Amino acid sequence: MRRPIRECLIAMSFAVAAGGAAAAAGTQEPVINPPPQAGDWAALAKLPDWSGVWTPNMSDQDARIKTDPIPWKPAAAAQIARLIAAEEAGDPKGLFVNCLPESMPSWMLITHNALEFLFTPGRVTILGESDGNRLRRIYTDGRPHPADPDPSFHGHSIGHWEGQTLVVDTVGILPETYIAFSEAVGLPNNGDMHIVERIHLAGSDTLRDDLEITAPHVFTRTWKTSRILYRQRARKYDIVEGVCLQGSYSEGADAEGNAVFVPATQTEGGNILPAGK
Amino acid sequence: MMKLKFLKSVSVLGALLAIPAYAHHSFAMFDFNNTLTIKATVKEFRWTNPHVVLLVEGSAKPGTAPEVWSMELTSPGNLTRVGWSRRSFKPGDHIELEFNPLRDGKHGGAFRKATLLETGQVLSSNLRDAEKPGLK
Numbered sequence: 001m002r003r004p005i006r007e008c009l010i011a012m013s014f015a016v017a018a019g020g021a022a023a024a025a026g027t028q029e030p031v032i033n034p035p036p037q038a039g040d041w042a043a044l045a046k047l048p049d050w051s052g053v054w055t056p057n058m059s060d061q062d063a064r065i066k067t068d069p070i071p072w073k074p075a076a077a078a079q080i081a082r083l084i085a086a087e088e089a090g091d092p093k094g095l096f097v098n099c100l101p102e103s104m105p106s107w108m109l110i111t112h113n114a115l116e117f118l119f120t121p122g123r124v125t126i127l128g129e130s131d132g133n134r135l136r137r138i139y140t141d142g143r144p145h146p147a148d149p150d151p152s153f154h155g156h157s158i159g160h161w162e163g164q165t166l167v168v169d170t171v172g173i174l175p176e177t178y179i180a181f182s183e184a185v186g187l188p189n190n191g192d193m194h195i196v197e198r199i200h201l202a203g204s205d206t207l208r209d210d211l212e213i214t215a216p217h218v219f220t221r222t223w224k225t226s227r228i229l230y231r232q233r234a235r236k237y238d239i240v241e242g243v244c245l246q247g248s249y250s251e252g253a254d255a256e257g258n259a260v261f262v263p264a265t266q267t268e269g270g271n272i273l274p275a276g277k
Numbered sequence: 278m279m280k281l282k283f284l285k286s287v288s289v290l291g292a293l294l295a296i297p298a299y300a301h302h303s304f305a306m307f308d309f310n311n312t313l314t315i316k317a318t319v320k321e322f323r324w325t326n327p328h329v330v331l332l333v334e335g336s337a338k339p340g341t342a343p344e345v346w347s348m349e350l351t352s353p354g355n356l357t358r359v360g361w362s363r364r365s366f367k368p369g370d371h372i373e374l375e376f377n378p379l380r381d382g383k384h385g386g387a388f389r390k391a392t393l394l395e396t397g398q399v400l401s402s403n404l405r406d407a408e409k410p411g412l413k
Contacts, residue, residue, distance in 0.1 A: 205410030
């Protein structure tokens with residue numbers, strides 16, 4: 001019990017100091033996230049049921065390369081053609097071998113891993129698997145985007161419900177994040193990307209994400225595509241922890257006998273090899 | 278404080294070795310037109326993201342000396358759902374292993390299937406079989 005009380009006192013003293021400073025400077029009260037009321041929690045029960053774990057339709061992801069062609073600008077298309085040729089020749093450029101997040105929109109486009117949705121008052125949270133950074137916070141409390149959001153891997157997302165459909169608007173995505181249709185073919189969005197998604201049930205256990213991606217530096221027009229996820233309720237589908245960089249290490253011991261991670265032998269393409277090979 | 282010092286020394290060690298942190302990758306570097314089947318002994322089973330790794334010792338060609346090979350698979354989460362666990366293999370297990378080797382001749386491969394010779398249990402990892410809802 002001691003620690004929480006101490007932490008509370010520290011937090012309170014900071015709050016008092018901050019409030020005093022704001023008053024002294026004549027500034028407005030900070031915008032707060034108000035405590036949810038009983039009605040806010042009850043309202044969640046009226047939302048569609050997206051519980052369970054959702055697994056992607058990977059074959060459909062692949063098929064849409066042809067059915068929903070990406071409107072690359074000519075210079076981008078030439079780069080993509082080279083990446084496809086390299087992949088087909090068995091020398092793929094690994095877009096994600098550095099273990100940075102797949103990010104938006106590639107997480108939604110190419111993941112082979114499960115994800116889940118959490119509904120809480122004012123927010124929908126998407127949690128992914130296999131990479132500790134797969135996390136999207138979608139604010140549904142009516143707030144606007146910040147005027148000048150700090151660019152991030154998943155951007156700043158605001159959402160609202162239109163009937164049973166969650167409409168998500170995302171901006172503020174880092175220019176370096178890839179628009180990819182495989183782990184070896186894709187290009188950085190190069191900035192100013194805007195993504196609108198309409199996520200809805202397309203059957204009792206099928207979820208569909210209809211995406212409209214505007215990427216003015218690499219696309220000639222807005223690209224529309226969709227992705228399909230299937231609901232799993234068997235408990236073996238529960239999301240498990242996944243840390244991408246863990247695979248770059250094996251379990252070993254230091255000179256004192258402590259359990260430590262030891263760098264694994266890897267190729268430039270990310271393949272793990274036997275030690276010394 | 279001890280722990281902090283220790284972590285610092287580990288990170289310094291990592292920097293000195295300058296090991297590139299490569300991992301999450303495409304599987305196009307494997308030759309899917311070439312499937313090898315070998316008898317092998319499990320050396321190590323790494324139950325890690327983004328790719329589970331199975332290290333085995335075996336002869337790629339009859340009559341040649343056994344060598345260590347590294348097999349790569351999908352993630353622990355995905356493998357759990359097709360019946361695997363971190364205890365699916367243990368060092369010393371004798372297996373018959375089917376894999377697609379790296380095109381560049383290095384000692385790595387994409388795992389296809391393994392049979393535990395002592396029990397006859399077969400382990401495979403085809404996720405495309407699981408593209409539907411409500412799987413058991």
